[in-house]
Amino acid sequence: MAKTKSNDKQLSVKKIDNGIVIDHIVTGGAFYVLQALNIDVHFPHSVFIAMNVPSKKLGRKDVLKIRNIGKEDLNLDLLGLLISGSNFICIENYHIVHKEKIQTPEKAYGVIKCPGISCITNLREDVETEFTVIGSNEVGNRENLSLRCVYCDKIFKILENISLIQ
């Protein structure tokens, strides 16, 4: 939904009245977020996606705007595993009411099922998955970010296991 002005130097993406904006996403990250948040045609709110647009800071970037949801509707730890370094902004009545940089968490709880086939968390047990984060997914290193299951010690790359995100 991105559109450029006629001079092709400035990006203009529709402002939203209420909702969240995630800016300065390393290119390709918006796609991971949509997958992780299970956003598809059945999603009840408007979603604006700008992918691979010019950025002074990153060269190219993605931008994501979602109407009528708030911080409480998202798991920032999960976003931190996918697009850390991005700016997370909450909008109310066209005004910025909250802004923070998305950070890679040290631990992640309940965000993804463990891909370890012999892990106890995949049995019928009342247990929340728990992972230690290995590495950082700062710009340029996202593909190397790995999680280690606290229970079974399985080490895996989150981007190769997006379908397991809960």
Added chain:
Amino acid sequence: MNEDTEHQTSHIFGIRYMTENFIQGILDDASEIKQNPSKYAEALKGKILSLAFWEASTRTRLSFESAMLRLGGKTLGFSSQAGTSIEKGESLSDTITMLAGYSDCIVLRHPLRGSCKLAAKIADKYGVPVISGGSGSQEHPTQALLDIFTIQEYHHRLSGLNVGIVGDLRYSRTISSLLFALGKFGRNTIYYLSHPSLHLQDELVYDLESTDLEMHKATNLAEIISSLDVLYVTRLQKERFPDPMLYNKVKESYQLRPDLMKAAKEDLIIMHPLPRVDEIPYAIDRFPQAKYFEQAKNGVYTRMAVLNRLIH
């Protein structure tokens, strides 16, 4: 004494979480108990140990039972899922909650990785310690304790050793724990020999990178045996091979033949977590270096030391 600060109670689910001091303390206690067993005959009188074994076990279960009885305590439990509510679908969490109400400590063996950590999390609420008797292919910490107790008993040191490990290195939980243990005590050199499909787990290799262990891949026993202080052999598990023909073809490559012993040092010790099948022929039993039965016996003393430390 807590091996993991996240828990209020002391649990034992992995050597990798233990400090060198904690391990050395257990070894010292085990040595003292071995020399003066009668002194500890009533140390745990009135206490009950649960033996919760989802998988078959001979040595681990019976040596824990023997250890508890020798400390004056009692045991209860099950040695398979048959005849328990687990057969009806009862979860690990519910079973542990129940056992925490019945006993003062739980020894758990379970086929899935992470099972002992989950059990410890649950039992922690009741102040009941959990000891891993093996959780999947992850770790078997008390086996490693008795292993290094045996090594220390014969070599009087736990560093500067040349250790050969042979057999199934991928699914053997005793190997994981032994390497973590040896990695706690300074520089040791490990020569590992296995079929390519049974090499060390990636996660284990990753963890061992932060230790002082020097790892060398060996191609056959003959090339390494003369330099070894310890030879630790594990059973090749036929069921791990996709093709039974392949198992029959490769098993002899990992067998300790008597003729290989000509090159062995006099003070080499041959160890095996048992049960053995073909990898150590009976003829090896006659060599003075064969220590696997002494090793198994030491399981009682080290487990007495562990129980005596954890149960209050």
